[in-house]
Amino acid sequence: MGCGRAQTHKRLCQDCQRWPDNGTFHNIALFTYNDAMHRYFQQYKFQGDYQLRRVFAATMQQAVVEQNIDRVLSVPVTPTTMQTRGFNQVTGWLAAGMNQTELFTKAKSKAVPQSKKDRQARLQTPQPFELTTAVELAGQRVLLVDDIYTTGRTMRHAAALLMENGAKTVTGLTLAR
Amino acid sequence: MDPRELYGRQVPLTASEAAMLPDNCKLPAMLVTKQLVQCLRCGSQLDRKKAQLPQQQFYCYQCLNLGRISTLTHLYHMPEPNDFPTRPACTWQGQLTEQQKACALTIRENFEARKRHLLWAVTGAGKTEMLFPGITWALAQGWRIALASPRVDVCLELAPRLQAAFADAKIAVLHGRNPEPYQYRQHTICTTHQLLRFREAFDVLIIDEVDAFPFAANPRLAYAVKHAVKADGALLYLTATPSQALQKQVHRGELGISYLPLRFHQHLLPTIKVKLQPNWQQLLRRGQLPRCLVWKLQFYLDKHQRFLLFVPRVKQLAPVQAAIQHYFPELAGLTVHSTDAERLEKVQQMRDQKIQYLVTTTILERGVTFPGIDVIVLGADDEIFSTAALVQIAGRVGRSKERSTGLVWFICASHDRNIKRAQRQIALVNRKGRRLLRATLSPLSTAHS
Ligand SMILES: [Zn+2]
Ligand SMILES: [Zn+2]
Numbered sequence: 312m313g314c315g316r317a318q319t320h321k322r323l324c325q326d327c328q329r330w331p332d333n334g335t336f337h338n339i340a341l342f343t344y345n346d347a348m349h350r351y352f353q354q355y356k357f358q359g360d361y362q363l364r365r366v367f368a369a370t371m372q373q374a375v376v377e378q379n380i381d382r383v384l385s386v387p388v389t390p391t392t393m394q395t396r397g398f399n400q401v402t403g404w405l406a407a408g409m410n411q412t413e414l415f416t417k418a419k420s421k422a423v424p425q426s427k428k429d430r431q432a433r434l435q436t437p438q439p440f441e442l443t444t445a446v447e448l449a450g451q452r453v454l455l456v457d458d459i460y461t462t463g464r465t466m467r468h469a470a471a472l473l474m475e476n477g478a479k480t481v482t483g484l485t486l487a488r
Numbered sequence: 489m490d491p492r493e494l495y496g497r498q499v500p501l502t503a504s505e506a507a508m509l510p511d512n513c514k515l516p517a518m519l520v521t522k523q524l525v526q527c528l529r530c531g532s533q534l535d536r537k538k539a540q541l542p543q544q545q546f547y548c549y550q551c552l553n554l555g556r557i558s559t560l561t562h563l564y565h566m567p568e569p570n571d572f573p574t575r576p577a578c579t580w581q582g583q584l585t586e587q588q589k590a591c592a593l594t595i596r597e598n599f600e601a602r603k604r605h606l607l608w609a610v611t612g613a614g615k616t617e618m619l620f621p622g623i624t625w626a627l628a629q630g631w632r633i634a635l636a637s638p639r640v641d642v643c644l645e646l647a648p649r650l651q652a653a654f655a656d657a658k659i660a661v662l663h664g665r666n667p668e669p670y671q672y673r674q675h676t677i678c679t680t681h682q683l684l685r686f687r688e689a690f691d692v693l694i695i696d697e698v699d700a701f702p703f704a705a706n707p708r709l710a711y712a713v714k715h716a717v718k719a720d721g722a723l724l725y726l727t728a729t730p731s732q733a734l735q736k737q738v739h740r741g742e743l744g745i746s747y748l749p750l751r752f753h754q755h756l757l758p759t760i761k762v763k764l765q766p767n768w769q770q771l772l773r774r775g776q777l778p779r780c781l782v783w784k785l786q787f788y789l790d791k792h793q794r795f796l797l798f799v800p801r802v803k804q805l806a807p808v809q810a811a812i813q814h815y816f817p818e819l820a821g822l823t824v825h826s827t828d829a830e831r832l833e834k835v836q837q838m839r840d841q842k843i844q845y846l847v848t849t850t851i852l853e854r855g856v857t858f859p860g861i862d863v864i865v866l867g868a869d870d871e872i873f874s875t876a877a878l879v880q881i882a883g884r885v886g887r888s889k890e891r892s893t894g895l896v897w898f899i900c901a902s903h904d905r906n907i908k909r910a911q912r913q914i915a916l917v918n919r920k921g922r923r924l925l926r927a928t929l930s931p932l933s934t935a936h937s
Contacts, residue, residue, distance in 0.1 A: 359556040361541055362549055395502065397541040397560050 340488030496689025611883025
């Protein structure tokens with residue numbers, strides 16, 4: 312259980328303890344977010360070097376197939392991001408057909424990018440996602456994929472939405488924590 | 489944004505940045521056909537697969553660090569109107585030698601005729617000063633000019649000198665490490681990489697150290713030069729060691745050429761002496777140096793002669809230094825390489841004459857002068873030393889009026905092609921230098937007879 316943060320004890324970390332549903336959601340993080348990872352995201356996501364998706368594609372896909380799930384969804388980016396960056400950084404890692412981003416969307420474009428908000432501001436943001444299609448989630452075990460797990464806000468909002476719409480379980484998978 | 493910032497530029501803008509601009513300054517950023525995916529900023533023809541974004545979009549992976557170009561963006565450009573309110577004058581007070589004056593005149597004439605020209609000026613000829621009359625003339629015409637170099641350190645060295653020589657001009661200095669925003673200026677100093685952001689901007693474009701890495705090996709930079717200068721603009725290449733490619737252009741008549749074969753103090757270049765020593769590496773592994781080198785070091789110790797000892801690889805620095813210290817513990821010197829954290833301090837100690845020698849890799853080849861030194865290259869036949877690098881290394885010697893000669897000594901296992909080419913280049917300019925000396929001296933000798 313918890314967010315996949317690397318730590319020495321087995322209790323939920325401080326971030327996780329803040330969340331009311333901390334008993335049911337858990338996230339798997341493949342790597343620790345360090346300087347090298349920071350540089351990777353600078354080049355891949357912010358500079359927009361889409362080729363760099365290949366660096367972690369195999370690792371990510373392997374982690375996906377290891378899960379016992381019915382459906383894979385990657386956390387969507389805003390329409391504005393799609394128009395400027397031209398790709399969803401999470402979808403880039405996954406094999407064709409593995410993810411179904413279009414099922415839900417990030418409704419409003421963000422006034423302030425996530426990375427520029429402080430922790431408190433991030434925790435208070437309202438639900439940013441909505442389902443775009445009536446989709447059968449009832450009884451399904453969903454794997455929700457994102458790039459970086461920071462406070463868990465994004466993940467938990469998306470997970471809550473999927474649970475409200477009938478998902479049986481939602482598990483998070485992120486490249487870094 | 490201020491539309492003047494688009495004069496002669498080509499920059500990708502976001503929709504909001506471009507909102508107030510007229511529609512006719514919008515250009516496509518990429519060319520995509522069935523056969524071809526090409527970036528229209530850097531000219532790269534891209535691998536279709538590598539350049540692919542989702543939903544049939546493409547991006548350029550070659551010029552990313554200037555901000556990404558893709559089919560989702562446009563380039564914005566306005567034609568260069570030469571909208572400069574003042575005409576800055578030259579405030580330099582120095583004097584040119586007769587030969588420098590002749591070269592400066594040729595440069596000015598080539599600017600005026602808007603020609604493409606190569607100036608082959610030997611190391612230590614004082615080529616920056618020779619540009620001043622031509623630049624002064626061009627600025628007075630209201631022309632837009634740029635001085636570009638492939639190397640940031642060359643730009644950083646040139647900028648204060650040019651700014652001092654044209655005190656009233658505000659010179660734009662553009663390179664990757666400069667955080668200041670771009671401003672429209674009549675006079676620009678920049679890295680050749682930055683030229684990718686210009687389109688038909690300059691009436692005069694000067695490329696300094698044209699053969700320095702990475703210009704020679706990078707086709708994008710040649711594209712940048714071609715497109716940054718106006719279609720009828722003048723282009724001047726400056727070099728001490730022209731590449732084969734440039735020499736070919738001269739032979740084909742695409743490029744004019746003039747020579748400055750004498751240094752500012754009117755002396756020839758020191759020639760390269762080669763000593764074959766096939767087993768120097770084996771000796772070094774045993775902690776020894778070739779006997780010829782040991783004798784030379786003994787001589788340097790006795791005469792207090794300062795020197796640079798070049799080696800091909802960073803990993804050879806420590807064993808060579810250990811061997812020198814084994815033979816001559818009283819000889820004071822240090823090792824230094826490009827990523828050495830104490831590089832600047834060590835070079836300064838050599839400048840201040842606190843140490844007698846430096847053991848170093850290629851990094852000191854350009855732009856660093858220590859008056860009165862000798863130069864030894866151990867392993868000059870290593871592939872890491874290009875012809876240009878060897879000529880530049882040799883050019884460290886004889887830079888001062890007080891000691892206009894000195895030893896350039898290559899110790900190597902074989903007399904390889906790059907060494908021969910370097911010797912040929914030096915022989916060629918020295919032949920021209922001798923002719924020039926005879927020509928300037930002969931009127932005097934007839935006057936005496
Ligand atoms: Zn946690
Ligand atoms: Zn490009």
